[in-house]
Amino acid sequence: MTTALFYVFGATALAAALLAVTRKNAVASAIWLIVMFFGLAANYVLMEAWFVAVVQVLVYAGAIMVLFLFVIMLLDLRTEVLESTAAPRLPAVGVIAALLFLVGGGIAVHSASLDPGPDPQTGEARQAAALFPDEVATGPEIEGTAENIGGEIFGKWILAFEVTSVLLLGAILGAVILTKRRLT
Amino acid sequence: MNIDLNLHLMLPELIVLAAALAAIVTELLLPAGRRALPVAWTCFAGLAVAFVMLLVGDYDGRAMRVPGDAAEGAPLITGWISDGFSVFCRQVIAFGGMLLVLLSMPYTRRMDKGHGEFYGLLLFALFGVMLSSGVSDLLSFFVCLELVTISAFIMAAFKRNDLRSAEAGLKYLVIGAASTALLLLGIGFIYGATGTLSFDLITQQLGDIEALGPKAWLLWIGLALLLSGLLFKIGGVPFQVWMPDVYQGAPSPVTAFLSTASKGVGLILFIRIGTALLAPAEAAAGGVSLVAVLGTVAVVTLLFGTLAAIPQKNIKRLLAYSSIGHAGYLLMGITALVKASEAGQVDAASALLFYLLAYVVTNATAFAVIVLVSGSLGTHEHPAYSGLAQRSPFVALAMCLALLSLAGVPPMSGFFGKFLILRAAVNEGMVFIAFVGAVGVVISLYFYLLWIKEMYFKAPREGAEAVKAGSLKPVPVSVPALVVLVIGIIGMLGMGIAMGPFYDWAAQAAESLAAAP
Numbered sequence: 001m002t003t004a005l006f007y008v009f010g011a012t013a014l015a016a017a018l019l020a021v022t023r024k025n026a027v028a029s030a031i032w033l034i035v036m037f038f039g040l041a042a043n044y045v046l047m048e049a050w051f052v053a054v055v056q057v058l059v060y061a062g063a064i065m066v067l068f069l070f071v072i073m074l075l076d077l078r079t080e081v082l083e084s085t086a087a088p089r090l091p092a093v094g095v096i097a098a099l100l101f102l103v104g105g106g107i108a109v110h111s112a113s114l115d116p117g118p119d120p121q122t123g124e125a126r127q128a129a130a131l132f133p134d135e136v137a138t139g140p141e142i143e144g145t146a147e148n149i150g151g152e153i154f155g156k157w158i159l160a161f162e163v164t165s166v167l168l169l170g171a172i173l174g175a176v177i178l179t180k181r182r183l184t
Numbered sequence: 185m186n187i188d189l190n191l192h193l194m195l196p197e198l199i200v201l202a203a204a205l206a207a208i209v210t211e212l213l214l215p216a217g218r219r220a221l222p223v224a225w226t227c228f229a230g231l232a233v234a235f236v237m238l239l240v241g242d243y244d245g246r247a248m249r250v251p252g253d254a255a256e257g258a259p260l261i262t263g264w265i266s267d268g269f270s271v272f273c274r275q276v277i278a279f280g281g282m283l284l285v286l287l288s289m290p291y292t293r294r295m296d297k298g299h300g301e302f303y304g305l306l307l308f309a310l311f312g313v314m315l316s317s318g319v320s321d322l323l324s325f326f327v328c329l330e331l332v333t334i335s336a337f338i339m340a341a342f343k344r345n346d347l348r349s350a351e352a353g354l355k356y357l358v359i360g361a362a363s364t365a366l367l368l369l370g371i372g373f374i375y376g377a378t379g380t381l382s383f384d385l386i387t388q389q390l391g392d393i394e395a396l397g398p399k400a401w402l403l404w405i406g407l408a409l410l411l412s413g414l415l416f417k418i419g420g421v422p423f424q425v426w427m428p429d430v431y432q433g434a435p436s437p438v439t440a441f442l443s444t445a446s447k448g449v450g451l452i453l454f455i456r457i458g459t460a461l462l463a464p465a466e467a468a469a470g471g472v473s474l475v476a477v478l479g480t481v482a483v484v485t486l487l488f489g490t491l492a493a494i495p496q497k498n499i500k501r502l503l504a505y506s507s508i509g510h511a512g513y514l515l516m517g518i519t520a521l522v523k524a525s526e527a528g529q530v531d532a533a534s535a536l537l538f539y540l541l542a543y544v545v546t547n548a549t550a551f552a553v554i555v556l557v558s559g560s561l562g563t564h565e566h567p568a569y570s571g572l573a574q575r576s577p578f579v580a581l582a583m584c585l586a587l588l589s590l591a592g593v594p595p596m597s598g599f600f601g602k603f604l605i606l607r608a609a610v611n612e613g614m615v616f617i618a619f620v621g622a623v624g625v626v627i628s629l630y631f632y633l634l635w636i637k638e639m640y641f642k643a644p645r646e647g648a649e650a651v652k653a654g655s656l657k658p659v660p661v662s663v664p665a666l667v668v669l670v671i672g673i674i675g676m677l678g679m680g681i682a683m684g685p686f687y688d689w690a691a692q693a694a695e696s697l698a699a700a701p
Contacts, residue, residue: 100369100405100409103405156262157262157263157323158262159262159263159264159324160263160323160324160327163312163315163324163327163328163331164327166201166308166311166312166331167308167312167327167330167331167334169308170304170305170308170309170331170334170335170338171334171338173208173301173304173305173338174305174334174335174337174338176301177298177301177338177342177344178338178341178344178353
């Protein structure tokens with residue numbers, strides 16, 4: 001059941017992402033992006049990452065998308081403007097990334113059904129390595145509640161968290177520098 | 185919860201960070217017009233304190249490992265270690281950062297506002313570079329790399345009203361974002377295959393690659409994507425397209441940053457990843473050969489950089505292509521590092537570290553000259569350099585030595601950098617690659633010597649449209665820039681003539697890398 005749902009929501013997110021980058025109308029793009037965020041959030045729920053799923057909806061699908069829509073509204077972007085500024089090289093990058101993703105995804109799906117062969121040391125037959133088993137097989141089993149995630153972020157991953165905060169401060173400085181009306 | 189972070193090992197970085205914050209606040213407290221110098225000297229002081237601490241203090245975290253923890257150099261903070269290698273890199277970067285602040289001073293003096301932001305971002309980026317030398321898992325790897333990259337995006341577009349600078353920032357942002365996406369996808373694939381982010385645990389799984397079954401292919405794809413992200417940072421083909429335009433458009437001190445610290449972060453992470461992941465992966469791989477891929481990229485990058493540099497008439501574009509050529513040499517060293525067994529690995533790593541040291545000093549000197557010349561003449565085109573030796577003999581001498589060092593002429597430091605890397609390549613049996621490297625030196629001599637001819641054997645031009653009035657007067661040299669030039673000349677000649685102690689220093693750092701599990 002979980003696996004089936006994963007594919008449903010994953011396909012939704014992929015299709016929505018594809019639609020978001022192909023729409024000519026900026027508002028339509030933004031709305032498809034929201035659909036993609038919801039698809040991702042649903043997958044987070046399937047992985048028992050409750051807190052991340054809620055944050056995904058609140059921050060990305062909520063706050064950030066509102067900002068996006070406001071910016072689009074204020075800029076009053078027209079379709080022809082977007083067409084004339086489309087970069088010629090980006091489709092190629094997209095195609096390469098998509099191909100890599102498909103190849104990787106194909107291997108991931110197939111690896112569930114392939115037999116890895118006998119163990120070289122003991123000679124015993126090994127279990128096939130499944131990427132999407134019904135039950136979570138590998139990794140520490142932590143339920144994704146706010147408490148657990150807080151403990152992980154401020155304990156084990158404190159360095160990455162603090163460096164990220166420096167990064168965000170730099171980004172704020174950059175936003176001020178690049179948008180302030182008068183610098184000199 | 186009891187967390188002992190052993191933060192004192194990170195104290196030099198924290199001082200750099202504090203200096204960055206102090207610079208931003210200083211800007212706000214002082215009246216306009218009197219901000220430039222206090223802000224800059226605050227940053228310089230922070231970097232100097234960090235450098236001295238790293239030089240005299242004992243920051244080798246391996247001696248402090250937790251009892252009972254078998255792994256030497258065990259992480260003290262998750263995802264970060266402090267070993268001899270990281271201490272060496274942090275020393276080089278802190279020293280290079282001091283030179284960068286000094287050579288920015290003649291430039292920022294011409295700005296009315298934004299000093300705090302400029303130096304703050306520079307120090308944030310340097311903080312990221314220094315931290316990146318100790319990363320031991322993919323999460324801190326990514327975060328440190330992004331801290332450097334995002335600060336660099338903003339700094340490249342710093343001269344907002346200048347079209348070229350804005351273009352540089354935008355181009356860098358778009359291409360950088362694409363490469364970040366590839367990098368992140370790669371980390372995702374590796375995590376999907378192994379279920380861990382730690383270099384050590386991934387290496388363990390590489391040791392028993394059969395157990396992964398078909399998922400090993402996910403690991404290979406992940407590593408390939410990871411490589412593309414690093415190639416973007418050091419400017420390897422096919423991720424070099426951004427370099428000429430960004431180098432040309434960005435403010436000169438920022439270009440200096442891109443060609444020293446930002447390139448340094450790519451190299452440092454390449455050495456880390458190379459010993460921690462790529463070398464075990466190469467050993468584990470049956471049909472896939474990373475050495476073949478890396479070697480091909482190295483040769484193509486080298487030839488592209490040196491051949492495309494020949495027709496350049498703008499000094500910053502020239503140094504951009506030269507920087508791509510140098511990325512080719514770095515990749516040769518990395519190929520040797522990945523191919524080598526343990527002893528060869530130390531050789532290759534110490535060659536790369538010596539190269540880093542020589543390259544930072546050389547480029548800082550060259551860009552100090554560029555900042556000075558463009559400050560007096562307002563252009564980077566080659567007429568600005570005509571007859572420079574007659575106008576300002578000392579500035580011309582510094583530029584001449586820097587170009588010779590970049591070309592790899594003995595007895596300059598750049599010669600030994602290239603020589604050591606080619607030697608490491610030959611030791612690993614990659615004679616063809618070393619041959620291409622030697623040919624590259626000859627080609628590059630041609631275009632570097634063209635610029636030296638321009639400076640020494642041509643009369644100063646007047647009336648050329650690009651050059652404003654004053655092309656016959658000497659280039660004014662302020663004290664901080666003079667310090668950079670003097671240190672640069674001493675460094676380039678000193679590391680060339682008496683390379684022994686510097687090489688031993690680098691080799692010592694490289695050994696700690698091989699000692700890590």
